[in-house]
Amino acid sequence: MAAVTEIGGTTSTSVSGAQRFFARAMFIFFGKPLLFLLPALIITGAGVYMASSEPSQYQSVGVLSISSETFLDTLSGTRTDTRSFETPAVTTARQFNELMQTDGFAASVIDGAGLGEQRANGSLTVLDVRENTYASAAGDTIVEVIAVAAEPQWAQQLAVSGIATFKNFVISSEASGTDVAEIFYDEQLTTYKLEVDAASAALQDYLAAHPEPIDSDDERDIGEQLEIAKLDDQLARAQARFDSAFDNREAARLATLQSSADINQRFRTLDEPSVPEASLSGLKTMLTTVVLFSVLGLLVSLAAVVLVSVIDRSVYSASDLDVLGANVLAVVPRTSAMKIDHARRLKPVPSATDVPMRSAG
Amino acid sequence: MSLNTWPDGTDPTPASFASASSSAALNEGLIDRSTNQPVKRGRGRSSAKADNLEVWVGDHLVHQSPPVVTRSLRYLMARGDIPTRLGVTSSLFGEGVTAMSRSLASLIAYDWRESTCWVDLNWWKTTHDPNEANLFRHTIASVVEGRGSVADLPVATSVAGLSMVAAGEVPAGSRPRLARSDFLADVINELAGSFEYIVCDLPPVLASSDAVTLSGLSAGYLLVVQQRSTSSIQVRGVLQAMNVVPCLGTILNGTRSNLPRWMRTSNEVWALGD
Numbered sequence: 001m002a003a004v005t006e007i008g009g010t011t012s013t014s015v016s017g018a019q020r021f022f023a024r025a026m027f028i029f030f031g032k033p034l035l036f037l038l039p040a041l042i043i044t045g046a047g048v049y050m051a052s053s054e055p056s057q058y059q060s061v062g063v064l065s066i067s068s069e070t071f072l073d074t075l076s077g078t079r080t081d082t083r084s085f086e087t088p089a090v091t092t093a094r095q096f097n098e099l100m101q102t103d104g105f106a107a108s109v110i111d112g113a114g115l116g117e118q119r120a121n122g123s124l125t126v127l128d129v130r131e132n133t134y135a136s137a138a139g140d141t142i143v144e145v146i147a148v149a150a151e152p153q154w155a156q157q158l159a160v161s162g163i164a165t166f167k168n169f170v171i172s173s174e175a176s177g178t179d180v181a182e183i184f185y186d187e188q189l190t191t192y193k194l195e196v197d198a199a200s201a202a203l204q205d206y207l208a209a210h211p212e213p214i215d216s217d218d219e220r221d222i223g224e225q226l227e228i229a230k231l232d233d234q235l236a237r238a239q240a241r242f243d244s245a246f247d248n249r250e251a252a253r254l255a256t257l258q259s260s261a262d263i264n265q266r267f268r269t270l271d272e273p274s275v276p277e278a279s280l281s282g283l284k285t286m287l288t289t290v291v292l293f294s295v296l297g298l299l300v301s302l303a304a305v306v307l308v309s310v311i312d313r314s315v316y317s318a319s320d321l322d323v324l325g326a327n328v329l330a331v332v333p334r335t336s337a338m339k340i341d342h343a344r345r346l347k348p349v350p351s352a353t354d355v356p357m358r359s360a361g
Numbered sequence: 362m363s364l365n366t367w368p369d370g371t372d373p374t375p376a377s378f379a380s381a382s383s384s385a386a387l388n389e390g391l392i393d394r395s396t397n398q399p400v401k402r403g404r405g406r407s408s409a410k411a412d413n414l415e416v417w418v419g420d421h422l423v424h425q426s427p428p429v430v431t432r433s434l435r436y437l438m439a440r441g442d443i444p445t446r447l448g449v450t451s452s453l454f455g456e457g458v459t460a461m462s463r464s465l466a467s468l469i470a471y472d473w474r475e476s477t478c479w480v481d482l483n484w485w486k487t488t489h490d491p492n493e494a495n496l497f498r499h500t501i502a503s504v505v506e507g508r509g510s511v512a513d514l515p516v517a518t519s520v521a522g523l524s525m526v527a528a529g530e531v532p533a534g535s536r537p538r539l540a541r542s543d544f545l546a547d548v549i550n551e552l553a554g555s556f557e558y559i560v561c562d563l564p565p566v567l568a569s570s571d572a573v574t575l576s577g578l579s580a581g582y583l584l585v586v587q588q589r590s591t592s593s594i595q596v597r598g599v600l601q602a603m604n605v606v607p608c609l610g611t612i613l614n615g616t617r618s619n620l621p622r623w624m625r626t627s628n629e630v631w632a633l634g635d
Contacts, residue, residue, distance in 0.1 A: 026620065026624065027618065027619075027620065030618075030619040030620050030621070030624075031589075031619055033619070313592040313593050313594055314588075314589045314590065314591065314592050314593075315586050315587075315588060315589070315590075315591050315592065315593055315596060315613070316588060316589060317588075317613075318613055320593055321586060321593075321596065321611050321613060323593075324593055324596050324597050324600065325600065326584060326586075326596060326600060326608065326610065326611040327608075327609075327610040327611065328610060328611050328612075328613055329436075329437040329440065329583070329609070329610035329611065329612060330433045330434055330436055330437040330612045330613070331433055331612075331613045331616050332429070332430050332433045332434070332457075332461070332612060332613065332614045332615065332616065333429045333430075333433070333615075333616050333617065334588075334615040334616060334617040335427050335429050335430065338425060338426065338427060338430065338460050
């Protein structure tokens with residue numbers, strides 16, 4: 001404790017530098033408390049305004065379970081390498097958030113949510129959806145797809161659409177090879193079907209034009225036999241090409257179905273996004289905002305007091321003079337009573353007429 | 362020695378102050394000028410205004426010290442090491458040197474019953490009371506010019522034993538020469554021969570270098586520091602410049618604290634005034 005000495009009916013103390021600085025800061029603060037509290041009041045007011053004027057936001061959350069391997073995957077060998085340093089949830093969340101940065105994916109989410117009209121009239125922008133729809137890993141295999149929107153229904157629709165669009169994207173990317181094959185063989189089958197039909201028609205037409213002899217003992221002319229054999233061969237070759245293309249197309253379709261089933265098994269929706277009942281900006285959020293701004297304002301005020309305490313070298317206390325080696329003998333409070341009212345006049349008061357001189361002795 | 366008489370047996374106390382010799386007035390130094398009676402201390406507000414130690418010259422009130430001032434200065438006087446020639450100065454103008462020096466001189470005269478002369482050596486004052494100037498027929502400046510003698514300088518006041526000497530008007534160019542002149546030293550020496558205590562009102566040290574020279578006429582000086590007005594750098598500069606006579610200490614003047622009462626603890630580092 002500091003040593004206390006009484007001077008002039010008041011208190012002076014020998015104190016450490018830190019105590020003296022704290023005392024100066026307190027003295028400066030309480031000298032003009034409103035001035036120093038002004039930043040805190042302004043910033044707190046701004047916080048209150050922000051908290052009260054912030055529009056209501058609704059949040060809908062869908063929960064996905066992510067599996068790195070599935071039984072179908074094991075049977076079919078769809079994916080051969082699933083090793084990664086990231087957990088499946090982190091990988092999925094990262095992919096989702098990266099895709100949301102693309103206009104195409106974000107627009108697909110909006111359109112998939114049935115909010116294309118709102119996007120068209122500007123009440124919902126791609127930027128809004130991009131900022132307020134995201135995925136977050138909640139463990140090694142759990143991913144939360146979160147959508148925040150001004151309307152509770154929109155939030156739910158965006159969350160559902162986000163999950164569906166992401167699944168479709170993964171399916172289409174992993175099954176893109178089989179899709180192409182399927183389309184290719186579909187085109188081929190059409191061509192081959194025409195060839196089969198044409199060969200069949202040619203054979204039928206030839207047989208109609210050249211019927212078999214009436215007498216069963218008679219044989220066809222050798223020329224006819226050769227022509228029929230040629231047309232029959234053409235039909236058989238066309239049918240063989242068609243059958244081969246059909247088998248390939250079926251193989252491609254099966255691969256697509258396998259991928260789709262595999263992905264649906266990998267990304268299982270545990271919790272469907274629901275329509276939120278309460279807004280995010282509740283009383284707790286408002287209080288948090290106000291408290292944060294208040295703390296910030298107080299820090300600014302504190303910094304102002306400290307700054308003034310450092311800059312201002314005025315003498316505030318006896319200890320400031322003690323530090324300089326100037327011994328404080330008296331401390332005189334400020335008083336207006338020393339000012340003389342010059343208008344004050346009294347009746348003449350008898351005063352000493354002679355100057356009291358010290359006697360020679 | 363009686364507190365009310367000088368060594369030669371005369372009673373310097375004006376008739377109107379005779380009643381002030383009562384113990385209450387002696388202890389408090391309080392005279393109600395409206396009745397010229399010792400103030401009976403009361404509990405109400407009405408008595409507070411009358412609790413001033415007033416200094417009158419003729420019918421002109423030249424100085425008054427409220428109780429909060431006299432109480433603080435009495436602690437200073439209680440140390441008992443005030444030299445018979447005392448200088449009071451400051452760093453800058455407006456720090457209350459004149460008020461403090463007059464209060465101190467009047468308290469020495471009133472409390473200690475010692476003949477005291479307050480001497481104004483501050484020709485640099487920027488504000489003068491025109492009414493007060495008429496009270497002093499002779500000033501140091503007029504004596505320097507040959508109009509009057511040193512014996513004409515002290516003007517008696519209503520406080521027993523307290524006299525005052527005015528500086529007068531000295532051209533700015535002549536002030537340094539006058540401050541260093543033997544004539545001024547002789548004036549002070551002559552006054553010192555007539556009074557027990559000489560309290561000199563010196564100019565601000567940072568406003569005039571003559572303050573250093575004039576301080577040599579005293580045996581020590583008190584530095585008046587106005588709270589919030591004077592910086593520690595200025596105080597340090599004064600202490601370094603005033604190397605002619607020792608610094609007896611400082612008077613922290615005009616203190617005010619806005620701290621809440623609950624924060625005014627025993628280890629509070631600034632002086633407080635209610």
